[in-house]
Amino acid sequence: MKRIMNAPESFVAESLAGLVRAHEALVAFGSDRKFVRRRHLTPGKVALIAGGGAGHEPMHSGFVGRGMLDAACTGHVFTSPTPDQIVAAMDETDTGAGCLLIVKNFDGDVMNFEMAAEMASGRHAIEMVVVEDDAATGAGVRSRGRRGMAGTMIVEKLIGAAAERGAGLADLRALGENLNRRIRSMGVALRGVTVPNNPRETFSLGPDEMEIGIGIHGEPGLQRARFTSADEIVRVLGERILAEIRAEMALGVRGRPLLLVNGFGGTPPIELYLAQGIAHRFFEENGIMPERSLTGTFVTSLDMAGMSITLALLDDAQVELWTAPVETPGLRW
Amino acid sequence: MKRIMNAPESFVAESLAGLVRAHEALVAFGSDRKFVRRRHLTPGKVALIAGGGAGHEPMHSGFVGRGMLDAACTGHVFTSPTPDQIVAAMDETDTGAGCLLIVKNFDGDVMNFEMAAEMASGRHAIEMVVVEDDAATGAGVRSRGRRGMAGTMIVEKLIGAAAERGAGLADLRALGENLNRRIRSMGVALRGVTVPNNPRETFSLGPDEMEIGIGIHGEPGLQRARFTSADEIVRVLGERILAEIRAEMALGVRGRPLLLVNGFGGTPPIELYLAQGIAHRFFEENGIMPERSLTGTFVTSLDMAGMSITLALLDDAQVELWTAPVETPGLRW
Numbered sequence: 001m002k003r004i005m006n007a008p009e010s011f012v013a014e015s016l017a018g019l020v021r022a023h024e025a026l027v028a029f030g031s032d033r034k035f036v037r038r039r040h041l042t043p044g045k046v047a048l049i050a051g052g053g054a055g056h057e058p059m060h061s062g063f064v065g066r067g068m069l070d071a072a073c074t075g076h077v078f079t080s081p082t083p084d085q086i087v088a089a090m091d092e093t094d095t096g097a098g099c100l101l102i103v104k105n106f107d108g109d110v111m112n113f114e115m116a117a118e119m120a121s122g123r124h125a126i127e128m129v130v131v132e133d134d135a136a137t138g139a140g141v142r143s144r145g146r147r148g149m150a151g152t153m154i155v156e157k158l159i160g161a162a163a164e165r166g167a168g169l170a171d172l173r174a175l176g177e178n179l180n181r182r183i184r185s186m187g188v189a190l191r192g193v194t195v196p197n198n199p200r201e202t203f204s205l206g207p208d209e210m211e212i213g214i215g216i217h218g219e220p221g222l223q224r225a226r227f228t229s230a231d232e233i234v235r236v237l238g239e240r241i242l243a244e245i246r247a248e249m250a251l252g253v254r255g256r257p258l259l260l261v262n263g264f265g266g267t268p269p270i271e272l273y274l275a276q277g278i279a280h281r282f283f284e285e286n287g288i289m290p291e292r293s294l295t296g297t298f299v300t301s302l303d304m305a306g307m308s309i310t311l312a313l314l315d316d317a318q319v320e321l322w323t324a325p326v327e328t329p330g331l332r333w
Numbered sequence: 334m335k336r337i338m339n340a341p342e343s344f345v346a347e348s349l350a351g352l353v354r355a356h357e358a359l360v361a362f363g364s365d366r367k368f369v370r371r372r373h374l375t376p377g378k379v380a381l382i383a384g385g386g387a388g389h390e391p392m393h394s395g396f397v398g399r400g401m402l403d404a405a406c407t408g409h410v411f412t413s414p415t416p417d418q419i420v421a422a423m424d425e426t427d428t429g430a431g432c433l434l435i436v437k438n439f440d441g442d443v444m445n446f447e448m449a450a451e452m453a454s455g456r457h458a459i460e461m462v463v464v465e466d467d468a469a470t471g472a473g474v475r476s477r478g479r480r481g482m483a484g485t486m487i488v489e490k491l492i493g494a495a496a497e498r499g500a501g502l503a504d505l506r507a508l509g510e511n512l513n514r515r516i517r518s519m520g521v522a523l524r525g526v527t528v529p530n531n532p533r534e535t536f537s538l539g540p541d542e543m544e545i546g547i548g549i550h551g552e553p554g555l556q557r558a559r560f561t562s563a564d565e566i567v568r569v570l571g572e573r574i575l576a577e578i579r580a581e582m583a584l585g586v587r588g589r590p591l592l593l594v595n596g597f598g599g600t601p602p603i604e605l606y607l608a609q610g611i612a613h614r615f616f617e618e619n620g621i622m623p624e625r626s627l628t629g630t631f632v633t634s635l636d637m638a639g640m641s642i643t644l645a646l647l648d649d650a651q652v653e654l655w656t657a658p659v660e661t662p663g664l665r666w
Contacts, residue, residue: 002523002524002540002543002560002638003523003604004523004563004566004600004604004605004607004608004640005562005563005604005607006562006563006564006607007562011603011607012603014563014607014610014611015603015604015606015607015610016606017610018606018607018608018609018610018611018613018628019606019609019610019628021609021610021613021626022592022606022609022610022613022626022627022628023626054603055603057601057602057603057606058602062602190335190336190337191335207335210335227335229338229339229340230337230338230339230347231339233337259355265601265602266599266601266636266638267337267636268390268598268599268630268633268635268636269390269391269395269598269630269633269663270344270345270348270387270388270390270598270633270635271336271337271338271348271636272337272351273348273349273351273352273355273390274337274338274339274344274347274348274351275337275351276351276352276354276355277347277348277350277351277352277354277355278347278351280351280354280355293354293355293356294355295351295352295355295662297601297602297630300601300602300603302601302603303599303600303601303604303638305335305599305636307337327666329628330602332665332666333660333665333666
């Protein structure tokens with residue numbers, strides 16, 4: 001496995017240094033380089049702190065900036081950041097309105113963010129949102145709930161915009177919980193991924209295989225299947241997303257559909273746009289007309305080939321939060 | 334080779350359809366789907382038309398929109414669009430101020446755009462800018478001049494902003510020619526690329542090999558070399574870029590450095606940011622302090638693993654054109 005890298009030990013640190021260097025008007029390292037933070041904080045705004053293992057860039061460090069996160073804590077590749085990093089980020093970015101921690105639902109991440117919250121609870125008002133959008137792990141498949149996937153970016157964008165407008169800690173947490181019912185994703189891998197310092201692929205796929213319902217750390221999916229056409233792949237992902245979204249609609253969720261096609265790092269834009277068109281048509285044929293869409297490489301699994309599809313049903317206020325200005329290394333409009 | 338695709342024959346058309354669908358407020362198909370155009374033209378503005386083979390997305394169709402192109406003509410994968418497509422784009426987007434054709438310096442592209450210009454010269458005022466930024470093909474290496482690489486995106490952005498401000502055809506052409514002396518790129522491939530419908534890789538690399546000075550269609554580079562560290566890869570690319578930029582500086586070119594690290598489609602953001610940091614330091618150590626930078630996947634070679642580094646020395650007016658607002662599927666700020 002060839003990577004643009006000097007050594008596995010310095011891979012993550014050097015990449016973060018490049019990001020900070022490239023966007024130094026916007027972001028800076030926190031103390032001891034434990035996290036990436038906004039260069040300029042807004043006093044009185046709730047501090048939004050996310051994080052997770054490296055390998056998912058631009059998430060999360062690339063989502064630090066105006067209209068999105070205040071800090072991102074990055075662990076080793078596919079490994080949670082330590083509580084120590086998260087506490088340091090809270091101490092440095094809480095300007096009085098408290099901290100909201102945005103965490104993908106993976107055991108290690110949830111455990112370390114919870115531990116950090118406990119350690120810092122004497123000094124900070126803290127709330128936590130655990131993002132659960134992976135339709136492949138829905139409805140009783142996984143005892144710890146759905147995993148966090150590319151929908152995390154949507155949650156960070158919307159909560160980021162709401163915080164920028166002055167929403168308080170309780171409202172932001174409520175927004176996150178509301179979004180957990182509105183966003184469903186599902187991914188497919190065409191090629192496994194190799195973690196630096198670990199020569200074994202996280203999983204191996206034959207030349208005619210694909211893995212449906214994969215997680216973003218290369219966790220096994222729902223099903224190993226025979227590789228097939230784009231139409232068929234989108235149909236398989238789309239049907240499960242649809243089933244999960246319809247289950248929420250049956251409980252009263254309504255909204256304007258946003259469709260996100262996200263590349264896992266090794267799949268080029270020409271294929272992602274092709275999938276976007278097919279997914280658009282698939283949902284339309286099933287009575288859901290995507291009103292907005294986004295196509296790109298936002299939540300990766302190193303250079304895994306494959307993609308995820310995310311459908312979100314946003315209410316009017318949430319659509320406004322989505323379209324609000326954002327200026328981060330990885331998302332900008 | 335697994336791709337998210339239905340069939341090789343419909344690969345490009347379906348991808349373009351997805352792009353248009355996803356950004357329908359901004360872009361539309363031209364007549365007979367021969368090209369992608371801005372949905373709303375600005376009467377009296379010079380029409381900017383670019384194009385080339387598919388496989389380089391988001392370039393060029395993803396750069397159609399406010400502040401950048403008016404139309405993009407896409408051929409089959411790595412194959413020039415036909416003169417017919419280019420003429421149709423001119424006929425539909427020239428609102429009276431003429432057409433500027435922006436073409437990467439590859440024989441097929443130059444030939445077909447020239448033929449189109451000749452065919453339409455009775456109806457339109459037409460000028461052409463041929464982009465030549467590839468340092469690997471500089472200084473006598475290639476009789477037809479330097480190839481066009483990721484610097485093309487910078488040329489399209491700056492000319493796009495100037496056209497938006499009302500610059501005329503002659504001035505835009507002069508700007509393009511001026512930029513040809515200010516922008517140098519060089520690429521490296523870590524893994525070859527397979528064109529749909531052609532099972533053979535354009536070139537094959539062993540597990541310990543890389544190709545230095547590669548073109549964006551997988552053309553052979555300057556040198557097959559042993560795969561090495563990111564520091565060393567950046568040094569090799571950087572030194573040649575530096576030599577070429579210094580040759581222009583010796584002839585009087587001065588400017589504020591912009592540093593672009595561009596992924597070829599199969600290389601993830603974590604590696605590109607790592608390279609950005611190293612390239613930043615490399616140029617600084619050589620007396621060139623990058624003032625602005627951009628990191629991402631903009632000019633691809635399907636899912637080729639690898640990247641290119643581009644250095645541009647922009648004068649004050651050009652820096653302003655770079656920072657001017659842009660709203661396209663692939664570039665937005």
